[in-house]
Amino acid sequence: MCLGESLMTPPDVDALVFDVFGTVVDWRSGVIRDGEKLGAERDIDVDWAAFVDAWREEYQPSMDRVRDGEIPWRNLDALHRDSLETLLDRFGVEALTETDKEWLTGAWHRLDPWPDSLPGLRRLRSEYFVATLSNGHVRLLADMAKRAGIPWDLILSAELSGHYKPAEEAYLRAVELLDVAPDRVMMVAAHEMDLEAASEAGLRTAYVHRPLEWGPDEYRSTNEPPDSTAEIIADNFVDLAKILDV
Known part of the structure; x- marks a missing residue:
């Protein structure tokens, strides 16, 4: 059709x-943009497109933990933050402070239509x-x-x-x-x-x-x-x- x-x-x-x-909204471009901004400020060498794609790929599995009763209800910020910790380790990113991680998680609030x-x-x-x-x-x-x-x-x-x-x-x-x-x-x-x-x-x-x-x-x-x-x-x-x- x-x-x-x-x-x-x-x-x-x-x-x-x-x-x-x-x-x-275009989630991919917005989160890549903020990742690149933070990476430039912290001198982090990472493929932000690959990082953001991996982050989004954690979206359904993270909600499945709630759906399956593995964990109690948690909002998307909490689930995104859990996934972020996993991905920072996977991509070898060690330079971020807790404030940095909160700001990067907030990228999902700052997406463009x-x-x-x-x-x-x-x-x-x-x-x-x-x-x-x-x-x-x-x-x-x-x-x-x-x-x-x-x-x-x-x-x-x-x-x-x-x-x-x-x-x-x-x-x-x-x-x-x-x-x-x-x-x-x-x-x-x-x-x-x-x-x-x-x-x-x-x-x-x-x-x-x-x-x-x-x-x-x-x-x-x-x-x-x-x-x-x-x-x-x-x-x-x-x-x-x-x-x-x-």
Whole structure:
């Protein structure tokens, strides 16, 4: 299926909830930028692109420890900090102070939106409630929105359910807080796992293609979307607004 096509007439919904990391913001470039800045200040010779990719690859395994009951609920800052300690040892980085580590962990609060995110969200917000539905915790998402001017109506988070996506509780808690039926809410994401879980919880779904999420490497990015079961497939947020006739 080509970008900009949909499997059906755009559904009648009241709210759009958005995955954030990779879908709304470019996490990779932002964390690399801050890593390089800190590395230059501390004279650290490390491949920051490889470091950040490894950090992101720890994302799901760290949440699995919570999902599996290995550790109690911890927010994403705590999980990122645990992963950071592991990676500093793996990459042989020894020059960082505790303050440095806190600042670097905070890089995940300082991410920039994709170029289409703000104009697309502004258009969508004129007709729908627009809210986050991220595994990032409320403070992280609020910091990100304030810094970048992301025009959310609401900040919803897996934190509010105590369950990380793709647990059903994360989606249904967001629906409950929006005070609508699940089929009046559309999940917007660049990740199939997120959309499949949202659909199973009764939400409508829209896939937005982010071929550069993992950088420009030709082996890791593609201009074509995967075979998606989402009801709407868009190439960016402005395209999504057009499909929804906003």
